Every structure is written in structure tokens, then in C-alpha cells.
Amino acid sequence: MYTYKYPHPAVTTDCVIFGYDVKEGLSVLLVERGIEPYRGCWAFPGGFMNIDEDAETGARRELREETGLETAFIEQFGCFTEVNRDPRERVITIAFYALVRKAEVQGGDDAAAARWFPIGEVPALAFDHDRILRVALGKLREKIHFEPVGFELLPEVFTMPQLQSLYEAILEVRFDRRNFAGKMLKLGILEQAEERPAGTGSRIPVRYRFNADQYKEMKSKGFKLEF
């Protein structure tokens, strides 16, 4: 038992895990709760922060347990502290979002209870997780205007139409193909993954790769990505 002179809230981390594929669009990974409260409801993976780890370490631990991924883009985006957000006791949660490649996700330990939901088909969630999702989506949208985070959701090699669909799914807008490709290529952070076989202007899309080193170098020279 641990005793304190003043009451301390419990602290959890929750992780909004975003994935993407062309068929389902932008999706989040939810787990079905096996215990009360909200038993049987879907919620974000999360759990209590250990006393000897910082919040990001805790969130990465949750991510690993659910997806098997050791490395992924992860970012803290807010702390939710409403007094009665958990019916059991005072719990505050530090919320992260993670961007993962769905193809690389292995079902984790609790795989049976985890499922991807397209962003438009998310059921009612446990606790205040509906609100957390809305905030996460907003932050992701803001983020993608200024950082090349979209590539975290795509396979290493991807096509321009794929990239465009991703941006359209996240931002919920439509772009003109030509303008999108032009703007994206002009940023100078994409490289062609391979020469096209032979047939020139064909129906087979060009495959690109995100050049992270190039981006880092440009960024260090004061380049500000803006989309």
C-alpha cells in the first residue's frame, strides 16, 4: 500500500492508434473492455502509468502490447482531467496518438479483443473516449499541414493516388490530381522508388518513397513544410 498526505489521482495513458488503407480509409484500433466499468464497450488501449516510467514510455508499452510494434510515430496531444470521467475513482489520462502501418500490425497479446474501425463507423466508446477521439483527429489534421506524418501510415513504397487518398481521408476534402501531385513533388521530399519498367505514360502508377533524410536536412536549413 502507498499512502500520501493528500489524495492523488490515478494516472493512465491512452493511445489513439490510427491506421490507413485505401479500402477502409482512416481507422482506429479499439479494444473491447472485459471488465467493469463499461464492460463490453470499445475503448482505446491504455492503462496505468508506472511510477518509474514517463508517459510516453507507458504509451509505447501499450502500443507494443496491442500491435507488436516497437517503433512508431507517437505524440502526446492532451491530458483529460474531468473529475468524474471514471466512475471508480479520480483518474486523469494522458492521451497520445500513434500512426502505424496496418500491414505491420500483429495482433498483440489481447488480439482477440482488438479491432480496427473506420473513422466513420466508430461505435459509442467507454469513458470520455469519444471526446478524446475528436480531439485526436483535430490534432492529427493540424499536424499533417506542417509535418510529413502521413508517410507513417503508408507502406514504405506507395503511389501518388494512395498518398492523395490518405490526405483526403484525414482532411476530409478532395484534391485535384494534378495539383496534388505537383504540390507534393515540389516539396522535394519524395523520391521515385524505382524506374518505371518500360511502358511510359501508362496506367501503372509511379511508386515513391518518402526521403526522411532529405526532409531532415531541408528542415535543418530552415525549410518549413506547408501543405
Added chain:
Amino acid sequence: MYTYKYPHPAVTTDCVIFGYDVKEGLSVLLVERGIEPYRGCWAFPGGFMNIDEDAETGARRELREETGLETAFIEQFGCFTEVNRDPRERVITIAFYALVRKAEVQGGDDAAAARWFPIGEVPALAFDHDRILRVALGKLREKIHFEPVGFELLPEVFTMPQLQSLYEAILEVRFDRRNFAGKMLKLGILEQAEERPAGTGSRIPVRYRFNADQYKEMKSKGFKLEF
């Protein structure tokens, strides 16, 4: 005494209070710590979150105690959770920044120990508050591109050169007078505070007021401010 089965961290809120005037530029309000650890060091006002209040309520309480202000723009911008950030025990802090009008600030209860520091002359701070300040500044800079938060730092009625200096202080850039005024006026969120007395194109600057209602209405109609 309060006992728990697992250890719980202590949770504090800290408040980076920004103020502005033309003479000193962008400043932050710091308090000198009267107790260990870091006794005698400067730090942001803050304190333990009560168990029956949410984080924003706690931060507003701190703000009120330090500045006497009941209402101000305040926003959570991050949670700092490094394991050893406080030498006494495990403490995480939920950090807010507040934008206040320096002229309206009354010294609070602890006024003797509180002082404004221009952003360029901030001394070494207690705990990880240096880092918190850097993050706060970054978030404020991001924010001001998309929300009309600058007006929270100015008197209700202000001149275009004042507004420009404020933007220059926050963003650490210089703008062309004509371009700045043109862009700002074209947003349609400023109204002239009064007709100019008589002398037309004179040396006395026009006084403006931020039209918050107008902005709200435009925003609700899908207008996105961008600066």
C-alpha cells in the same frame, strides 16, 4: 492520509503567464520559490491539483492567486512527466499558458515574490521549467497563426503599430507596415474604435478594437483565419 494499492504520482498544474507591452515586449510572470527544492529560483506559478477540480480549474486558481484575474485566455499545452523532474517525489505537471493584459494584472497574494521577465531575459528556472517555457512559446507561435489570440495580450483598444509589434515579438520576425495592416484589416475582425478627430492622414494612429462577435460568426460560417 490516503492510501492506494499502487503508487500514484502527484499532479500539479503550472501556468506560463504571458504579458506584453511595447516597451518590454513579450514577458512571462515568474515567482521566486520560497521553499526547497530550488529555493530562491524563479519558476512558473503552479501547485497541486485538487482532487475535486479539473486541471483547468486548478490552473485558473493559480492564475487568480498570482494576477487577481478572474477571466483570461488559458490553454493546456502539454503534460510533463519525466520521472526525475522533481527531486522530492514523482510529480507530473499539466502545463497551461495564459494570455493576460499586463495593465489589468494586480499583484496577487504572493505579489512580493512575483515579477515580469521579458522573454529574452528569463533567468535559469526551477525544475524543468526552462523546457516548459520553450514548449509554451512554440505552442503560442503555432496558435497565433490560426487564432486571434494576440488581442488577449493588448488593451481593448489598440493601434495597428502596437498590434504589429506584438506579432513581431511573438513570431520574432519583422513585417512591412503596409502589408501587415492590409492583411490584418482584410481579415475583417477589426473595427475602428472611434472616428479620427479631424486631421486626416496624421501622425496619430487609428485606434482599433477586436470584434470577437464578428469573428465568432465568421468562424461558424467556415471562415479559417490564417496569418
Added chain:
DNA sequence: ACAAAAGTGTTAGGCCTACACCCATGA
């Protein structure tokens, strides 16, 4: 042969930037 997907270039309008002169005030 037809439908679907991908590649490509041009034009017009708006926005941003750079820049110079005039007037009024206060020293």
C-alpha cells in the same frame, strides 16, 4: 471496344512581397 485509372500542362485570379511619398507632430 469500352470503362477505369494515371500521367501530363496551361491559364487566370488571388496573395504575398517589395518599395516611396506625403502629412502631421513634437523637439
Added chain:
DNA sequence: TCATGGGTGTAGGCCTAACACTTTTGT
């Protein structure tokens, strides 16, 4: 009268948005 501060408009370049046709593949 001189220096300072504030107001005002225009021209060029860049970016954005809108738009159509050709090629290839698969059915």
C-alpha cells in the same frame, strides 16, 4: 526645420485552382 512616426497604393512573382486529353490496362 528637422526627425520621427503613421498613413496610403502599385507592380511583379508565386502559388493556387480550375480545367481536358491521351495512354494503357483489364474486362
